[in-house]
Amino acid sequence: MGLIQGTCVECVGISPLGDPAAYLVRGAVIALRKEDSNCVLVRSYEC
Template sequence: MKNMESLKELNRGQKAVIARLESSDDIRRRLQDMGLIEGTAVECVGKSPLGDPAAYLVRGAVIALRSKESDRIFIRFAE
């Protein structure tokens, strides 16, 4: 999809908006419970030296996600 990437591609300091969650299992529900809902702003605030996990600011809270989780979340960069 145009202008969409997975959340794991977001670099430190970059901001985007969640466009889609591509999961239909319990992980989807867990991600939504943490505030990762379509239309929500997200900012990468840090990554470990190897890039996994990464920390994201979502709705005023910092959450850490592993690559296997952030790869299921698609974002749209602000234009």
């Protein structure tokens, strides 16, 4: 899976222990562990 610049990513849930978290990306919900999500650079802005 890849992300392209300008794609909106929204955190829609975090597990009770804090890892993993669920993200909404282009209509699909994906779960990422902190170890993996730390490799993704995002900027905050209104989608």
